Amino acid sequence: MDKNTPLIQLEGISFSYTPERPVLRGASLSLMKGEKAALLGPNGSGKTTLFHLIMGLLRPLSGTIRVFGSERVAARDFHEVRRRVGLLFQDSDDQLFSPTVAEDIAFGPFNLGKNRDEVLRIVHQTLSLIGLEGFEDRVTHKLSGGEKRLVALGTVLAMQPEVLLLDEPVIGLDDEHRSRFTKILRDSSLTFLIISHDHDFLGEVAAGKFRMADGAVVRDR
Amino acid sequence: MTVEQFSDGDSLLHRIDPRVKICLAFPYAFVIALSERMTVALGALAIGFTLVILARLDVRELLKNLRMLLVFILVLWTLLPLTVTGTTLYSLGPVTVYAEGITRALSITLKSLSIVLIVVSLLGTSTVSALVHAVSHFRVPSKLVYLTFLSYRYLYVLRSEYAKLLDAMRIRGFRPRTNIHTYRTIGYLIGMLLIRSYERAERIYQAMLCRGFQGRFYLLDHFHLHGRDMWFASGMGSLLMGIGVLEWTKILP
Numbered sequence: 001m002d003k004n005t006p007l008i009q010l011e012g013i014s015f016s017y018t019p020e021r022p023v024l025r026g027a028s029l030s031l032m033k034g035e036k037a038a039l040l041g042p043n044g045s046g047k048t049t050l051f052h053l054i055m056g057l058l059r060p061l062s063g064t065i066r067v068f069g070s071e072r073v074a075a076r077d078f079h080e081v082r083r084r085v086g087l088l089f090q091d092s093d094d095q096l097f098s099p100t101v102a103e104d105i106a107f108g109p110f111n112l113g114k115n116r117d118e119v120l121r122i123v124h125q126t127l128s129l130i131g132l133e134g135f136e137d138r139v140t141h142k143l144s145g146g147e148k149r150l151v152a153l154g155t156v157l158a159m160q161p162e163v164l165l166l167d168e169p170v171i172g173l174d175d176e177h178r179s180r181f182t183k184i185l186r187d188s189s190l191t192f193l194i195i196s197h198d199h200d201f202l203g204e205v206a207a208g209k210f211r212m213a214d215g216a217v218v219r220d221r
Numbered sequence: 222m223t224v225e226q227f228s229d230g231d232s233l234l235h236r237i238d239p240r241v242k243i244c245l246a247f248p249y250a251f252v253i254a255l256s257e258r259m260t261v262a263l264g265a266l267a268i269g270f271t272l273v274i275l276a277r278l279d280v281r282e283l284l285k286n287l288r289m290l291l292v293f294i295l296v297l298w299t300l301l302p303l304t305v306t307g308t309t310l311y312s313l314g315p316v317t318v319y320a321e322g323i324t325r326a327l328s329i330t331l332k333s334l335s336i337v338l339i340v341v342s343l344l345g346t347s348t349v350s351a352l353v354h355a356v357s358h359f360r361v362p363s364k365l366v367y368l369t370f371l372s373y374r375y376l377y378v379l380r381s382e383y384a385k386l387l388d389a390m391r392i393r394g395f396r397p398r399t400n401i402h403t404y405r406t407i408g409y410l411i412g413m414l415l416i417r418s419y420e421r422a423e424r425i426y427q428a429m430l431c432r433g434f435q436g437r438f439y440l441l442d443h444f445h446l447h448g449r450d451m452w453f454a455s456g457m458g459s460l461l462m463g464i465g466v467l468e469w470t471k472i473l474p
Contacts, residue, residue, distance in 0.1 A: 057427045079433070087431045093378050094424040099350030099370060106441050111433035119441070139350055141377050159432060 005069045006030035007163055007191055008054055008085075013063035014215075015049060023049050025215030026063070031163070031193055036185075038202045039195045040220075041212030047195045048090065050217070051165045055087050068162075083112060086161035090168045092148035093141070101127075101143075101151050102136035108159040126158045131180055146177030153184070164192035170201050227278055227345040234276035238450045239347040239355035245457045246343040250336045252461060256468045259324070262331035264464060269338030276342040283341070290337055294330050301326040349373050354444070363438045375421065382417055386410055 008031040016022040023046040031037065041047050052058045053065065056078025065072045067081045089095045098104035102123050109119045127133050130150045143151060149169065156164065166185075170178045178201065185192070185205040193210075196202055202209075209220035228235075234242075253265045273283065302310075307321030344352065350370070357366045390406065397403045467473055 052427070055427075055431055057430065082431050082433055087428075089424065089428050091424070093375075094421065095428045097371060097374060097425055097429070099353060099374075103441050106439065107429075107434075108432035110439035111435060111437075116441070123441075139348060141374055155432065 003033065006032050006066075007068060008193075009064075009066040010050070010054070010217075011064045011066075013050075013053060013065070014061045015046070015053060015058065016061065022215055024053075024060070027212075027215060027217045028063075029210060029217045029219075031191065033191055034189075035191055035193075035208055036206050037193050037208035037210055038206040039193055039210045039212065039217075040197075045212040046215065047212055048167055050212070051087055051167055051193075051195070054081070054165065055085065056081060083159065084161055085163045085165060086156035086159055087165045088153055088156050088167060088169055090171070092145075092152040095152040095155060096140040096143075096148060098140060100136065101132070101138045101140055101154075104140055104151065105155050105158045108155060112159065122158050122160075126154045129157060130154045130184060146173050149173060150177065150180065153181070162191065164188075164190050166192060166194045166196075168195055168197075170196065170198055225348055226282055227276070227341065228348040228351075230277060230346065232275060232277040232346070233449070233453075234272065234342055234346045236449070237346075237453050238444055238446055239351045240358055240444060241446070241450050241454045242343040242347060243352065243355050243359075245454065245461070246340050249339050249343075249457075249461055252465055252468070253332050253336050253339075256332065256464070257328070258468055258473065259328060259331075260473055261464055261468045262328055262335065264467070265335035265339070266331050268460060269335040269342070272342035273338050276346050278342060278345075286341065287334075287337065290333060294326075294333065297326050297329055301329075354440070357440060358444065363440075367438055371425075375418075375425075378421065379414065379418055383410075383414055386413060 008029070010027060010029045013024050013027045014022060015024040023044075027046070027050065029050070039047050039050070049058065053060055054067065056065075056072060056075065068084060070077070072078055072081060096104050098107055105123045105126050106119045109122045114122070123136065124133075127135055130153060132147065132150060132154070135147075135151070140148070140151065153169070169185075170181050173181065182201060182204050185194075194202065194206055211218050211220050249265075249268075253262070256262065256265070273280075302318045302322035303316065305319055305322035305325050307319045310318045310320050310323070312318070347355070353366055353370045353373075356369075357363060387410070390410070395406060397407070
């Protein structure tokens, strides 16, 4: 894959949940390596849908999805995408299902075939990266909302992804957790695309902008 | 939620390996339930009280939990003395109280109380997740273990969703009455909960797929048997054997 190939490239994507109301109509987007961009658009404009299409959780009616330079069509094609692209869900309760924080973070690395020692190392590294050292044995569903969101980010980072797709990462967070998120993203060298309506937050972490309207994506200059 | 109210603490029983506690709780419950001698029942109750003290359980909370059991016992005490026939203790007109009935009621009271005390002080002092871990070390199929755990985990979420919907109904002046409007509203509430849980389940599964889930669950094992676990296990094990000997041999008349 050469340097000028976009990491994620969508072309002419159409999608609808119900035939009478299409969500995406020929949407195209390309995200280059190292880009840190915001994805803006009104509620219901298909931002989350777009993320789920990239991850292969949904299939487009038409159009092509290219991730890391190869076209992704069949379910198998998306296994590699899910390994190298991390998606942070809007609701952390959807993402944290294991009994303890350590096990939730370990879930992804184990699925990647890492052995127990490597996994334990990743768990500790991840917790210190998100600033929650000592949280290993905490019970996930008893964490505060902010802690849950940070741990959910941790479970995604533990996969050591190359691209992050963040769906409303700081919505409903207090100032402290919000600034922790900001710091983690500012220090990160990863490519990412953020859905958010928080312009202050976006101003601090994102450089470019994509805007969604009428089922299409436009890059803001 | 009243499931884990005793799980915080650092008494001896809180520190014992949950695997040991599970291995003890079930045989104890079994042996006590099957026993018939009053001496054994009294001994079991003594063990129950000792464990409650060792676990430093909050007595008031414990009594609250025993309420249901006490209601059940009360019913037994009103029915059994009149229905289990044998030696007449005294009669008052058509009502006869039998000694056998009283003995039976007393025995059931002692046994049920001691089983509850023992199980609560052994298992209640571990978190549900620790118990789930422990069970998965016993080669219980991981699908079963995770089914149980996920149900427990999302019960909290479901409950808060239920509470949210109910609050939303209340702040718009909903008060349940015996009429069609109430029934329809409750119907909507349950329907909404079902749909939300279905959608939630789908999102959880998607989130798992995104992290490379391929149908296998892994265990980050961190249980270690310590000396005190072995001591506790052997002590409790010998006590249980003692109970068994008293019950099923002819040492006692």
